[in-house]
Amino acid sequence: xxxxxxxxxxxxxxxxxxxxxxxxxxxxxxxxxxxxxxxxxxxxxxxxxxxxxxxxxxxxxxxxxxxxxxxxxxxxxxxxxxxxxxxxxxxxxxxxxxxxxxxxxxxxxxxxxxxxxxxxxxxxxxxxxxxxxxxxxxxxxxxxxxxxxxxxxxxxxxxxxxxxxxxxxxxxxxxxxxxxxxxxxxxxxxxxxxxxxxxxxxxxxxxxxxxxxxxxxxxxxxxxxxxxxxxxxxxxxxxxxxxxxxxxxxxxxxxxxxxxxxxxxxxxxxxxxxxxxxxxxxxxxxxxxxxxxxxxxxxxxxxxx
Amino acid sequence: xxxxxxxxxxxxxxxxxxxxxxxxxxxxxxxxxxxxxxxxxxxxxxxxxxxxxxxxxxxxxxxxxxxxxxxxxxxxxxxxxxxxxxxxxxxxxxxxxxxxxxxxxxxxxxxxxxxxxxxxxxxxxxxxxxxxxxxxxxxxxxxxxxxxxxxxxxxxxxxxxxxxxxxxxxxxxxxxxxxxxxxxxxxxxxxxxxxxxxxxxxxxxxxxxxxxxxxxxxxxxxxxxxxxxxxxxxxxxxxxxxxxxxxxxxxxxxxxxxxxxxxxxxxxxxxxxxxxxxxxxxxxxxxxxxxxxxxxxxxxxxxxxxxxxxxxxxxxxxxxxxxxxxxxxxxxxxxxxxxxxxxxxxxxxxxxxxxxxxxxxxxxxxxxxxxxxxxxxxxxxxxxxxxxxxxxxxxxxxxxx
Numbered sequence: 001x002x003x004x005x006x007x008x009x010x011x012x013x014x015x016x017x018x019x020x021x022x023x024x025x026x027x028x029x030x031x032x033x034x035x036x037x038x039x040x041x042x043x044x045x046x047x048x049x050x051x052x053x054x055x056x057x058x059x060x061x062x063x064x065x066x067x068x069x070x071x072x073x074x075x076x077x078x079x080x081x082x083x084x085x086x087x088x089x090x091x092x093x094x095x096x097x098x099x100x101x102x103x104x105x106x107x108x109x110x111x112x113x114x115x116x117x118x119x120x121x122x123x124x125x126x127x128x129x130x131x132x133x134x135x136x137x138x139x140x141x142x143x144x145x146x147x148x149x150x151x152x153x154x155x156x157x158x159x160x161x162x163x164x165x166x167x168x169x170x171x172x173x174x175x176x177x178x179x180x181x182x183x184x185x186x187x188x189x190x191x192x193x194x195x196x197x198x199x200x201x202x203x204x205x206x207x208x209x210x211x212x213x214x215x216x217x218x219x220x221x222x223x224x225x226x227x228x229x230x231x232x233x234x235x236x237x238x239x240x241x242x243x244x245x246x247x248x249x250x251x252x253x254x255x256x257x258x259x260x261x262x263x264x265x266x267x268x269x270x271x272x273x274x275x276x277x278x279x280x281x282x283x284x285x286x287x288x289x290x291x292x293x294x295x296x297x298x299x300x301x302x303x304x305x
Numbered sequence: 306x307x308x309x310x311x312x313x314x315x316x317x318x319x320x321x322x323x324x325x326x327x328x329x330x331x332x333x334x335x336x337x338x339x340x341x342x343x344x345x346x347x348x349x350x351x352x353x354x355x356x357x358x359x360x361x362x363x364x365x366x367x368x369x370x371x372x373x374x375x376x377x378x379x380x381x382x383x384x385x386x387x388x389x390x391x392x393x394x395x396x397x398x399x400x401x402x403x404x405x406x407x408x409x410x411x412x413x414x415x416x417x418x419x420x421x422x423x424x425x426x427x428x429x430x431x432x433x434x435x436x437x438x439x440x441x442x443x444x445x446x447x448x449x450x451x452x453x454x455x456x457x458x459x460x461x462x463x464x465x466x467x468x469x470x471x472x473x474x475x476x477x478x479x480x481x482x483x484x485x486x487x488x489x490x491x492x493x494x495x496x497x498x499x500x501x502x503x504x505x506x507x508x509x510x511x512x513x514x515x516x517x518x519x520x521x522x523x524x525x526x527x528x529x530x531x532x533x534x535x536x537x538x539x540x541x542x543x544x545x546x547x548x549x550x551x552x553x554x555x556x557x558x559x560x561x562x563x564x565x566x567x568x569x570x571x572x573x574x575x576x577x578x579x580x581x582x583x584x585x586x587x588x589x590x591x592x593x594x595x596x597x598x599x600x601x602x603x604x605x606x607x608x609x610x611x612x613x614x615x616x617x618x619x620x621x622x623x624x625x626x627x628x629x630x631x632x633x634x635x636x637x638x639x640x641x642x643x644x645x646x647x648x649x650x651x652x653x654x655x656x657x658x659x660x661x662x663x664x665x666x667x668x669x670x671x672x673x674x675x676x677x678x679x680x681x682x683x684x685x686x687x688x689x690x691x692x693x694x695x696x697x698x699x700x701x702x703x704x705x706x
Binding site: 041042043044046053054056057058059060061062064065066067068069070071072074075077078079080081082083085086087088089090095112113115116119120 | 326327329353354355357358359360361363364365366367368369370371372373374375376377379393394397501502503505506507508509510511512513514518520521526
């Protein structure tokens with residue numbers, strides 16, 4: 001069993017230089033910094049166009065201390081495969097390959113290549129940082145934008161469709177490891193990344209990233225928003241290891257306590273949801289309640305045992 | 306060793322002899338037998354390479370781009386719509402200065418669907434910053450692949466080696482297989498100046514500003530325009546490097562001698578045909594017939610299409626009265642791209658050429674339309690007869706409308 005990392009046992013070595021180009025309060029800044037600590041120096045990154053491209057800096061200056069290959073939007077997973085093939089050919093298999101893509105680069109334009117790599121079982125970690133829209137291009141809807149969110153191209157009615165469940169799609173590929181994380185639970189992220197890289201084949205980690213300008217809240221509330229998403233049960237933290245689903249960390253606590261923070265608190269804290277009617281919030285609350293009912297029952301069963 | 310095999314197998318054997326380390330491919334007719342052969346060679350343990358069966362051509366080139374950036378020699382092959390699906394990656398590979406080699410087994414592009422041969426696929430990719438070489442027979446395919454790796458790695462620019470679908474890819478011809486030891490001596494292992502490495506981290510292909518910028522040590526780094534300027538400069542230098550690679554290959558294997566273009570009966574020719582690929586050899590029959598009738602005709606087969614060896618081509622054509630360009634591709638709304646290039650070569654920036662030949666342009670064989678020797682003969686003869694008074698910039702052969 002892994003011992004849980006604490007703030008005291010977190011490695012001090014940094015792989016992101018101070019002074020990057022992320023926005024104030026950006027959840028990606030924290031997640032990237034923490035995940036790179038878990039990956040360590042013997043890693044090569046693969047990054048498509050995204051906020052991370054901006055965070056890393058403009059030529060010839062880079063904020064990241066790890067080598068990184070910037071690739072075209074749709075090709076992140078395929079490029080990771082190519083990098084692995086080269087490392088194998090050159091007998092350098094100890095080097096880890098880790099792809100970092102945004103939600104658009106994962107759930108929309110990058111999905112075909114990701115599914116292809118997952119089916120081939122290539123040995124790399126794919127991290128999707130999900131700030132729930134095309135933030136880098138000015139907040140347009142993506143496959144993972146939640147229902148009713150106002151974006152630059154859903155400006156009047158908000159997004160009509162529900163969020164695409166990419167971790168479930170990836171779990172359906174029978175991967176050795178699929179996990180969800182939140183920028184607001186960095187130690188959980190650290191442990192999951194550390195675990196993922198020890199497992200074979202494609203591993204997939206999906207991180208929810210609060211985005212102050214895209215979601216419409218003040219930068220100082222970034223951590224709070226990420227926590228609310230989890231505590232309301234809207235976004236759950238879990239692992240699927242060899243097809244076994246398990247709630248983790250804060251989400252497991254929700255199941256244990258059988259209590260959810262009302263989701264209205266989450267919606268009301270962000271201007272992107274300002275058009276939501278009470279009935280729409282209520283409908284989503286019911287969806288959440290239904291989703292958690294199963295976990296609450298399982299938790300009760302555990303208690304009886 | 307001489308064998309009789311298909312053009313696709315000739316290409317596969319060239320890749321094997323070149324010791325490509327990573328091969329990625331997605332099936333498309335008529336490229337498939339080439340990559341199938343490579344998968345077989347690798348599965349049999351006859352070649353030490355990683356074969357990646359990707360889910361699209363876009364991914365095939367992604368695999369090659371990443372593999373090459375990591376320090377491996379990489380190869381892919383495709384045709385027609387597969388090549389077009391790669392388009393973004395084709396630009397990317399050239400901008401990143403990766404010495405990839407890709408065989409393009411030429412096929413017409415949809416819509417409507419066609420699986421037969423023409424040159425529209427590769428011609429449409431001429432402005433991407435890749436070196437483009439067109440070859441005419443199986444021997445040129447196998448030699449061409451080996452030379453392509455050498456050339457690509459010397460100038461750090463990717464190479465498309467183009468050959469005609471079916472006409473070359475699926476026909477059987479005798480050719481000699483170069484000896485592995487000699488190939489190893491000609492083409493040593495790929496050793497890039499920089500490859501991705503955690504011991505020496507670099508961030509490749511980052512966002513680059515319009516203007517030049519200082520790095521953290523205060524040295525001025527290139528802006529986007531300088532990076533692109535250098536690609537153009539190195540493309541132009543490639544013409545000379547190509548001559549050197551060909552000479553070097555000749556010393557090792559005794560074949561070559563016409564890296565930029567190949568001529569037939571051009572020395573005293575009054576009329577010279579210009580074309581790409583196997584059509585050039587087809588036209589030789591027409592030249593022979595015209596010569597028998599006393600018409601001094603010749604054919605120039607362009608091998609190096611990008612960079613375009615304009616000076617050498619103009620030199621080869623300057624003494625002719627007429628130039629007749631036969632093409633299996635078209636820049637819609639204007640003329641054949643090769644014809645534009647030839648006309649442009651004959652009209653240099655300094656306007657120094659006092660007298661230039663007339664230039665006719667024939668479009669033929671699109672989507673695999675049969676090219677009859679008798680039609681080529683009639684067209685060529687007609688151009689010789691009419692000369693500058695032909696009246697039309699562009700003419701079609703074999704059109705039934």
